[in-house]
Amino acid sequence: MDNPKSSARWMRLKEVLITTTVGWVPALALGGALRNLLYRKIFKHLGSSVYIQEGAEFIGASSIEIGDGAYIFRGVRLDGREQNSRIWIGDRVALERGVVILAGENCSIAIGENTYIGHYTCLGGPGSIKIGKDCQIASHSGIFANNHNFTDLTRKIKDQGLTCKGIVIEDDCWLGHGVTVLDGVTIGQGSVIGAGSVVTKDIPPYSIAVGAPARVIRSRKTTELITSTRNQKYLSTDSSRLPVPISDALTKVENTAELLHQCLQTFDGTVPPPLVFEKLLYALLDCIRQVMEVDTVTILLRTEAGQQLTVHASLGLEEEIAAGIKIPIGRGFAGNIAARNELMIVDDLSTVEVVSPILRNKGIQSMLGVPLLSEERMIGVFHIGTFRPRHFNRDDAHLMQLISDRLGLAIAPLLGSGKFISPNETKVGFIGSKRVEVSIEPANKLQVQCRYGASLKHLSNHFQALTQPRSLSGNWCYI
Template sequence: MPRKTILIPLFGWIPKSPGAKLRGLLYRGLFAELGNGCAIREGVEFTAPESIEIGSNVLIESRARLDAAGVDSKITIGKKSYIRQDVHIKCMGDNHQILIGEQVNIDRGVDIRGSRANCRIEIGDRTYIAPYVCIAGPGPIKIGRYCMIASHTGIYANQHRFTNLERPIQEQGVTCKGIVIEDNCWIGSGARILDGVTIGEGSVIGAAAVVTKDIPPYSIAVGVPAKVVSSRKPKELVAAPASQDMHYRDLSYLPASLQAVVAETEEVFKLISADREKGLELLQQHIKASSHTVFGESEDFLLQHFLHNLLHSVCQMLEVETATVLLIRKDEQRLAIQATLGLEEEILEKIRIPLGHGFAGQVAETGEPVVVANLSDIEVVSPVLRTKGLISMLGVPLRIKDQVLGVFHVGTSCHRPFTGDETRLLKFVADYIGWAIDRLQTLKIVAL
């Protein structure tokens, strides 16, 4: 029997609280439950509202769609939750349950659905689902409390079988083992969580990682496939290369985007070592045709290309707005930008940072990482940091062996307590930059 679909059009012209209250009174009888203080914006679509329970003080923004059309299916939204624009929540089979806890924030464009009967998807209290996340059955999915799922993440409790070589893959069915993400986990932007995986409590998954196996509690896992590189409990890197021996053969330690940069760089070194003149000519043609690097004062195109790619990857990996490499100008004992994403004005204005002064100057002088929770609390030399609206920053020294060569820092316009694990990962990348510069100097490609 077809289930009715309703669109919220009435009283849509009445703004804010009065319109929301009128819509609440009108539609209360249509739902299995509709709590007090709910606000349902114009253009929201409900299918089978008699199978939808909405707690008190829930806000559902325009163009959201909730479909509980399967037999004995149910959608439950806990109190004080926030469903933003263009969110789609759909039961696609009988006895399908989608249970959303209290104070859950589901951002715009999120798609939550199962494709078979008896699917159950649970999202725990106070969890945040960022824009354009896809959560799909038919296997059961359970996301715990206080989790953060970053944008464009895919959580897929299904996987095509492909063992039979004589049958088309699309006819071999799918697995439905299910996925569990325990409490207080942070899943980075663009990650993929595959069927059969359990991510332990308090774990962090790096941006663009592909999780194919279980992750122990309080782990940090990165790469494709995702591998554990650190534990939040002992605070100790697992199988990380020593900073004095930067050969980086175990690229699985790095997130996927950084793996690509490292692999390309090592291929460049091989090409130049084999035929310096021809290698440099080919690389220069390729880089000038494809690069959008914002150059500093150096004409070393290969170094600039390498840094540009690396900065892009770091911005995506840490979800920051700026990433900058500054090198010490020994004739001035000041720092100047070598490459940047986000602080291009510092290049145009030829800003210099004296050692020991300002944020970057302190990092260079002490040779230790510096985390700034609020930029307004410290002295800054460059006015660009303030005009860009940066609030939180993390900086680490660049070294060649034991010598400080410069500073690598990142920044964001929101309050953010950078963690010890993020600091260690940024130090790891900074050590790689130092190692690569040392190689370029050895090959007489740069002179700093």
């Protein structure tokens, strides 16, 4: 008789006998104490003070290790029967009702200490899964470390095998209800995944990601409470939110940019940004200027070649747009921010190199700038300045980064379309073979002259609705 097979049969028989004998006994009838005593004979390791509720199922218990103080509730199923499989449950892990963990051949599934796995969540190999410490995974989630091959149309999908790259969820992550994580993904430390999301690619540490497929919408590193007393009346009580007027202005820019992007998908030419979109952008810059009590607010975007920055919008430095100033990446204030991909604060501008002579001619004394990012990709620079000496502090930098995160995500799809051209290139664009001219009258009325059809008409109506004057926080900022 084959000794390994015989040993496996005996282990399985012992496992069935013990779990059948005491597995059903309610905790109130000393079932928990009995399981703690007898299950040590079948598990590879069973820690102290483990709570195993009646009705939990274990297959291949000799491949399962459970740490101290773990909680395993009714309906949990741990299956480590395959060859060279391993299931490791860390100290104080809680597996809620209905959790299923299936380890395949040569598969390791490890859950770090203090992690919570919600009701009816499924973890499956045969690829390995590693979940870090202090994670929270909500109910009905699925973490599947395998993918079916399906390229061969002459064979059934089930006969084409699997790819098994493995999944890593690092420490202190929170996955909302119904999240699905697919094979080959790493979710970085401290990340939050929104309910119902499908994670198909790596998520950087401290990110907030949502959607199917999941995309990063914000970094948690920039959501600390802004505690500066300056303009305290404008601040939200929620530490993860922007000052209310700026948040409202950003929302208008985001909504308009999304609609513009959708319309551009149907066209095969290029078009300048409609002037109402620019008007909303300038209203946002004006809000920022007033809330932060600065004299200049400027957005620079990376050129198509990627080696320079051009000024796209500015309040206080409008001359840079008229002059067509271009800043090489790696030179000057904005160029160094872009090259290093990090914020920069300059208390005295006379002490640093500047490329644009307009900065000195206008008398800028102090500046704060941050990179504009979209999913970790640098697309431009966003900076503010004052005509008087000022020391920008940590709170100012946090507020700028919050604005930059949302602004970058709004603008990036328009740049990626390849149809969104700089405002200083032309005020007249072509959509396909149709000429489009866009202008604003002083009374905030939009004129859109085109002969293209319903798409731009719908866009025009949306713009007109957004540009009706409305007062926010008194009469200091109109949007």
